[in-house]
Amino acid sequence: MDMNEIKEIFFQECEEQLAELESGLLKLNDGDRDPETVNAVFRAVHSIKGGAGAFGLDDLVSFAHVFETTLDCVRSNRLEPNQDVLKVMLKSADVLADLTNAARDGGSVDEARSRQLIKELEALANGELPPASAAEPAPKAVAPAPEPVAAPPVNEEGFQPVAFSFEDFEANEPALIEATCYEIVFRPKSELYAKGNDATLLLRDLSRLGEMSIHCDMDGLPPLDRMNPEAAYFSWKISLKTDKGEDAIRSVFEFAEWDCDLDIALADGCAVDASEELPMQPVPFDLSMLDEAPVGSVEEEEQIATRDRDAAVSAAETASNVLQMAQSSTRAPAEAQKNATAAASAAAQQAASAATPTIRVDLDRVDRLINLVGELVINQAMLSQSVIENDTNGTSSINMGLEELQQLTREIQDSVMAIRAQPVKPVFQRMSRIVREIADMTGKSVRLVTEGENTEVDKTVIDKLAEPLTHMIRNAVDHGLETPEKRLAAGKSAEGTVRLTAKHRSGRIVIELADDGAGINREKVRQKAIDNDLIAADANLSDEEIDNLIFHAGFSTADKISDISGRGVGMDVVKRSIQALGGRINISSKPGQGSVFTMSLPLTLAVLDGMVVTVANQTLVVPLTAIVETLQPEASAIHSFGATQRLISIRNSFCPLVDVGRILNFRATQANPVEGVALLVESEGGGQRALMVDAIQGQRQVVIKSLEANYTHVPGIAAATILGDGRVALILDVDAIVAASRGQTLKPEMSLAAAG
Template sequence: SRSTRIVAPAAANETAAEGQAAGGPRKTEAGATIRVDLDRVDRLIDLVGELVINQAVLAQRVMEAGLARASAVAMGLDELEQLTREIQDSVMAIRAQPVKSVFQRMPRLVREVAAMTGKPVRLVTEGEGTEVDKTVIERLADPLTHMIRNAIDHGLENPEKRAAAGKPAEGVVKLSAAHRSGRIVIEVSDDGGGINRERVKGIAIEKGLISAEATLSDEEIDNLIFMPGFSTAAEVSDISGRGVGMDVVRRSIQALGGRITISSKPGKGSTFTMSLPLTLAVLDGMVVSVQNQTLVAPITAIVETLQPKAEDVHSLGGHARVISIRGGFVPLIDVGMALGYRNEPLPATQGVALLIEGEGGARAALLCDAIQGQRQVVIKSLEANYRQVPGVAAATILGDGRVALILDIDTIVTVSRGDMRKAG
């Protein structure tokens, strides 16, 4: 049965204090631990989620009753909100574990694949102590295995080719983890030859994945390797060539509410970056209105909010627009249009823009009808209860009992950028 260990440092401190009081030698003792079945911890997290929802319901009722912010009830509710947040943070800390448990499995994998391919490989790891929710850790092993096998088999060149290119015979695969903007970012990079874009495009055309006349950017060509059935292996082996690989990785990462991106330089190597939520339970969100619908945008992606001015908005033809912000231009994306809530774009001056920054650093402005406020929301999987919806990461329950959709900002921006290129 699944179980986890919970550290109780207070108990260890009490033991040390008792030893000192008794005149014994001062010792540094390890924190006492207890084993708890994971199902119990999961149940506790579910209850905390319901507590957050009920606190939101109470806040809604107090607001509807018209009670002043300075009233005793409202002040008590504020204290309850702070207490709820502290309880939630404490419960999440129980499930948080370092990614070291997954990283420790990889050296053996690297040795095995290196032996199969005949390539000398050195694995470098960083950020093993980075903590993330146990649920995320459990589902990281398979994607990382695929990516490291891919980096060694396809990314690193043979020793002869490396020598000809002036590189050390030993290839390097780097696996790193770090916290960034409220998410965990895991990178798998190699110092190989990079993605051969001409070959990738040729194989995609040969397999009928794209048309021969298609004009693709370097980024779009790189992303072809995520298409189902795609493989650059010349023959089927124990490592690759079966057409099951990077598409599985992308689906696994998306199922966790994450994104995977590629950065590749010919002759220098490739870097695959996975960005994942720290927890699958709650998030801080900005609640907005779009065409009488209530949506939630993750706070971690929002840089600022602004009221668009007519002179700052420029049309690119069709429905594509950009907005000038501090001397630069960023795409202005109508959320209602992107999700199919309306057929005609909202006049920019009648809405509110959320300046957001995606995982790759690209910025865009999301145009909404109005902002309702900021609050903590409980994440409910839309895929598990309904099906996957493009542009929507998950759902939540609001204080009035209604279901609100949580925006998948990266997908909305990516699709809108593609539409904008077509318009240009």
């Protein structure tokens, strides 16, 4: 692992810390006053700062430092984290995220914003309340703050001049050539030993500075039976001739300065050789045995080990020497233990990391594995099929084995898919920032509530979820929620609530976005649709149908294009991206009470449960999730409508019949419905369609192979798969087929609805 890799880890960790930071701040915002929450928030910033310092990311360090200082005030109860304070902190968290991204990707950040927040954070740390205007949406007022921060606060507190640093030491070293003699009196206290230090180590380091003579003062040593073996009795008088200066001597005692009395004085003459009144013992310079380097001592260890073994052997041979026997027998277990320790060291390391229940794996590796498992599934299916074809009695042990293989393959596939499954949490967390920003811009007061953040779904789905979700959230705050004044007037609380939930439902993930706003203004939507020529002025639409009009291309209810949720992107884009993920989206709305968007997505994009059907001698796969029911049409149930349209009556209602073979151009003429099977499917907007196919072959799980990646996009086809017989089958894009059946416009549909 090199520094670049560690840096990458650092940024990954930053992301996690930022998420931690945000969720902690949001908890505080909700009134959580658990000290552990505050600590976690503090740690997150602290940790980012620590890592950033190691990589010299100064901008990040200095912002994190100011942030940390303010958080420390909260931690030590000097600052009450009220809503105003948290507003500043949440914004600071956003800036910290921006700075992190800039440090990683080299982009730039809004410096005025950072400076402003630094000021606000400092004000909070100094016990000043945030300016009242900070509570107002004032994005522009924030910008002009070019006034340079007078003195970098970083240096104001916390940093005291460091008495010694190695850089100084090394820089000064060549300058001090003249060797000087010092007289040092060193009296350790008992605490020095209690803290794992030792006078011998300090004296060793001291001796390395130059020529040293030493006198050990043992006068304070009490008699054996009255001494405390852990108390400090010895003290030392040292004469040292060194060219490294007094600072170097002091630095030796850096860790011990609290736990010893230390006197350093320039000596008149060097007592190194002279014998004064005190008997000084010259310290030999060769202390190699003591500064045993950590590297390259393996040999020695082996020598010792060999010696020990030899001793044991010889001891066993000369059994007459009882004492020696006793000695070696006590040593032998010690040695055995040593070996055991060595053997266990790997295990220990493993155990140390076993507390971490996760490993980080390159996504590529997982994808390769998933691909291989996909191949395995196909291969297994092909094997099964050929065995069945060649084995007529069907009860052979091969079949039994094959069944087990199939079971196993399925389990492997599920397990592998589970590797890619990730909680939706990071995406959800990103949304809270979006909510904050838009609330700020629109002057609305919004509270985002998330539920089921730990619901897991395939990573690809998560990655692709962020964009449509962002758009929907913007939409919910911008269009869905009312201004505080309107809310109060309507008898609601001034603060609007946006609720984002995720849950698993029958093999899919369902994500719901609910707001408690005004709901969809159906009259306005209807009028807009009429104005935009989307529906006929006299069209009779159900509430649900009106609501779903907002998903139509080019539809926007905002009176003027807002730069928040507008951006020229409508809900139709959201719908398309959800559909591209194999998902469906619906809206339900209650006037005055709000709207609920419901998205249902597959848990994985790698496999799909499908119904294998035949259309004009072609094998197609229809996603099972789209199918409501299958039925065998009877001639009496088929009604013609217009030139080419046909309807099928199902339980007293009419449903348009969609001829799949015709739409895909598999055949030139219309098929006879009575000879085929109708698949009742749920199409966009909640309406049902009956897809006409020739026959149903069966139902199975198929591995999705992208057509775009391997060939090119084909209209009406979502993807391809390989079946057990080795043939390629196309997977039907149900919504595209349905859309094609009505010529991409809503008009025929509406008139049909009117007819029904």
